[in-house]
Each structure stands twice: as structure tokens, then as C-alpha cells.
Amino acid sequence: MNKLDVEFFHDVICSFCYPMSYRMRKIAKEMPELNIIHKSYALAVDEKIYELEFGSRENVKDKVLNSWKHANENDDLKRFNIEGMKNTDFLFPTSMKSLKACKVAKMVGSEDLYWDVFDKLQEALFTHNKNIDDDNVIYELIKETDLDFDKWLEVYNSKEVIAEVETDLYLAKQYNIKSVPALIIDQKYILKGAQPYEVILESLTEIYNNKFK
Numbered sequence: 001m002n003k004l005d006v007e008f009f010h011d012v013i014c015s016f017c018y019p020m021s022y023r024m025r026k027i028a029k030e031m032p033e034l035n036i037i038h039k040s041y042a043l044a045v046d047e048k049i050y051e052l053e054f055g056s057r058e059n060v061k062d063k064v065l066n067s068w069k070h071a072n073e074n075d076d077l078k079r080f081n082i083e084g085m086k087n088t089d090f091l092f093p094t095s096m097k098s099l100k101a102c103k104v105a106k107m108v109g110s111e112d113l114y115w116d117v118f119d120k121l122q123e124a125l126f127t128h129n130k131n132i133d134d135d136n137v138i139y140e141l142i143k144e145t146d147l148d149f150d151k152w153l154e155v156y157n158s159k160e161v162i163a164e165v166e167t168d169l170y171l172a173k174q175y176n177i178k179s180v181p182a183l184i185i186d187q188k189y190i191l192k193g194a195q196p197y198e199v200i201l202e203s204l205t206e207i208y209n210n211k212f213k
Contacts, residue, residue, distance in 0.1 A: 013095055043095055
């Protein structure tokens with residue numbers, strides 16, 4: 001079977017990536033001819049980004065929760081727990097720890113395990129309102145997967161994984177990606193945003209058929 005590469009750029013803290021990941025899982029079942037490759041994109045490499053954009057990290061949560069409302073409307077399953085997040089006592093997470101956790105899952109496991117960890121972290125943040133900047137929260141989620149935790153932890157604490165994430169961030173710049181979610185299809189077409197399932201399926205089917213049929 002001919003395979004069509006689809007690079008799926010996303011960030012764990014990206015609210016619209018939550019419904020998009022759900023749709024891409026449905027797409028993957030519908031179109032086994034796709035080779036879905038997960039790529040990191042950091043909306044907040046560190047808290048300095050929040051200080052520049054929002055004035056302080058303390059201001060982030062209230063601003064971001066407005067985006068959650070729109071993302072929840074976009075989400076097929078309406079999974080966002082907005083009121084629950086309002087009542088938490090931790091600062092809104094940054095990107096890098098979660099992106100590292102996902103990337104290591106691929107490095108020591110597989111593309112599928114990257115996706116499993118990504119979805120678990122997103123569910124933890126958006127639905128269960130857990131602090132995914134807390135290593136202990138991340139560790140517990142990793143232990144719920146099929147990953148070898150000790151092997152995963154060794155790489156998670158290495159410089160190697162940082163380089164892997166930074167490679168994805170550089171690639172995003174090469175593709176001129178400035179927001180996520182985004183699909184890069186066959187290294188030349190881009191589909192931006194959490195598009196409806198039917199739009200994604202139609203676009204990928206058309207590109208596949210034009211390339212291989």
C-alpha cells in the first residue's frame with residue numbers, strides 16, 4: 001500500500017489540538033494509507049513567553065480559559081472542564097516538559113505511544129485539570145501506558161530529548177507554521193486549525209488520490 005506522509009504539528013497545551021487529535025485518530029482508522037508523524041510545536045517554551053504576551057504568568061489562566069470556551073464548542077465530545085480549571089491553584093503549564101514526555105515515548109517506544117502520551121497529557125489538563133508541568137503528574141500518566149517507565153525516565157532526563165524537540169521546532173519554522181494544530185501533507189500542503197472531520201478526510205483523500213491514483 002502506498003503511504004502518504006502527514007506531519008501533525010501540535011502542542012499539549014494547545015486547546016484546539018485536543019479536538020483535532022480526536023479527529024485524526026478517526027481519520028487514521030478510516031485511511032490506513034496515511035503515515036501520521038507527530039511533531040512538537042511549543043506555544044510556550046518557558047514562562048518568559050507568558051510574561052511577554054500576558055504581562056505575567058499569573059495572568060495566563062484567565063486569558064487562556066476564554067480560548068477553552070471556543071475550543072470546547074469545536075470539540076466533538078465537549079470534554080473541556082473550564083470551571084474545574086478556574087478552581088485550580090497552579091499556574092498555567094508551559095510546553096516543554098509535556099513535549100519532552102511525548103517525544104521520549106516515540107524515542108523509546110513508537111509513534112503510537114507518542115500519540116497515547118500526547119492524548120493522556122491533554123486529557124489530564126483539559127478534562128481532569130491536572131498540572132502537567134509537575135513531573136510527578138507526568139510520571140503517573142506514563143506508568144499508565146505500555147512504555148518501560150525506567151527506560152523512558154532515563155531519556156526524559158537527557159539532553160538528547162531536548163535536541164529532538166528543538167529539531168521539530170526548527171522544522172515548523174521551515175514550513176512557516178505559526179500556530180497549531182497544523183498538518184503538513186506530503187511535505188508541501190498545509191491544513192491549518194481544528195477543521196471538521198469531513199474537511200480533513202476530504203482534503204487528505206483528494207491529495208492521496210492525486211498522488212497515487
